[in-house]
Amino acid sequence: MSTSKAKAAGGVERPLSPHLQIYAPSWTMVMSIVHRITGAALYFGTILLAYWLISAAVGPKAFATAQWILGSWIGRLVLFGYTWALVHHLIGGIRFLIWDFGRCFDEKPRLMLSKLNIVLSVPLTVLLWIVAYAIK
Amino acid sequence: MRTPLSSVRGRGSAKFGTDDYWVQRLTAAVLVPLSVVLIIFLVRNGAASHATVREALANPICAVLVAAAIIAGVVHMRIGMQVIIEDYVHGQPWSVLAIVLNWFFSALIVLASIWAVAKLSFGM
Numbered sequence: 001m002s003t004s005k006a007k008a009a010g011g012v013e014r015p016l017s018p019h020l021q022i023y024a025p026s027w028t029m030v031m032s033i034v035h036r037i038t039g040a041a042l043y044f045g046t047i048l049l050a051y052w053l054i055s056a057a058v059g060p061k062a063f064a065t066a067q068w069i070l071g072s073w074i075g076r077l078v079l080f081g082y083t084w085a086l087v088h089h090l091i092g093g094i095r096f097l098i099w100d101f102g103r104c105f106d107e108k109p110r111l112m113l114s115k116l117n118i119v120l121s122v123p124l125t126v127l128l129w130i131v132a133y134a135i136k
Numbered sequence: 137m138r139t140p141l142s143s144v145r146g147r148g149s150a151k152f153g154t155d156d157y158w159v160q161r162l163t164a165a166v167l168v169p170l171s172v173v174l175i176i177f178l179v180r181n182g183a184a185s186h187a188t189v190r191e192a193l194a195n196p197i198c199a200v201l202v203a204a205a206i207i208a209g210v211v212h213m214r215i216g217m218q219v220i221i222e223d224y225v226h227g228q229p230w231s232v233l234a235i236v237l238n239w240f241f242s243a244l245i246v247l248a249s250i251w252a253v254a255k256l257s258f259g260m
Binding site: 071079087 | 209
């Protein structure tokens, strides 16, 4: 890609600003990337939510089909991933809101918040599924 | 020379420079409680019968909160995906096409979901 860009600029190799491969991974960086990935996953996951709601609106037969697809082991796996993405993106979003207010930028709280994101999202998701099965 | 802040606030060359940024944060804040509501709704109704889901959405508070979560969520995700597109898709026509498709997809999801929630809630 760098060569094609250089050619577009008139065949001259110009220096490019450093990108991901230059930096050693850090907690804030990795959690920022995961935030974007979970966001994109949630974007496409809305198809599932819309499908489930529409099937319920169409009628019991369509709803039974949707429940069968989403209740299959692969459906459950996708839904588990979707739940985790939502929980993780939610906690990450709170971190970004805190940063938007200019708080917690020092090294310790910054690292703590970033680590907390994954440390909380995984057990919370598991807990949600335990609750979901318990009340069924 | 100094530019009065009032004349530049919220206005880039396109006159809506900071709208997306602001709405992204606003919907994010609103979605903190609303996505929790949505998660609770889905945990309770994910494996429920058709009648149970209808009954849940017949409750106006439940239906309005679910609809609000969907609307705020789609507005939020439309802006988020546009940021991703602007970061990775360069050059016309693909960048413009991707942004337009993003709008269409978001509109489709919100219209379809709200139609479903409304139909279930009104018991039609």
